[in-house]
Amino acid sequence: MGSRAISQGLIETGERIRKRRQELCLSQEEFAEKAGVSVNTVIRVEGGQSATSIEVFEKMVEALKTDANTLLGKTSAVPAEEKQLYSMACRIRNLDKKEREIVMRTTNFLIDEIRRQR
Numbered sequence: 044m045g046s047r048a049i050s051q052g053l054i055e056t057g058e059r060i061r062k063r064r065q066e067l068c069l070s071q072e073e074f075a076e077k078a079g080v081s082v083n084t085v086i087r088v089e090g091g092q093s094a095t096s097i098e099v100f101e102k103m104v105e106a107l108k109t110d111a112n113t114l115l116g117k118t119s120a121v122p123a124e125e126k127q128l129y130s131m132a133c134r135i136r137n138l139d140k141k142e143r144e145i146v147m148r149t150t151n152f153l154i155d156e157i158r159r160q161r
Contacts, residue, residue: 054091059114061089063107077106108137 064074064085071089075082079102087093088103095103104111112118118126135146 050091053094055116056114057089057091059116060103060107063109063114064089067107074103074106078102079106109133 064071067074069077071085072082075085078085078099080099084093084095084099088095088099100111100114104114107114118129135143138146
């Protein structure tokens with residue numbers, strides 16, 4: 044029973060990794076290259092056929108521009124408003140540096156204006 048639960052957890056984590064990779068329009072080969080792992084590792088992890096080391100998982104998290112909790116499915120207890128804010132932060136993080144600076148300046152301006160109008 045314990046190994047079945049572990050296997051289901053690996054399958055679900057692999058599915059979340061695959062979904063995120065596809066959201067970024069990365070092939071398995073491109074993802075493997077960005078993460079510095081083999082394509083076979085990506086295939087096994089996405090298929091829930093293999094657990095991976097913390098080091099490899101961290102590389103995958105970084106290559107997918109997300110956080111470990113999201114890939115592990117640990118965000119379900121987060122209120123919807125927090126998820127929305129987190130989602131926006133992830134979208135901003137995926138921009139290049141110059142675009143992020145523009146978004147941050149604009150956001151700061153909008154917040155300041157809202158506070159002034161209170």
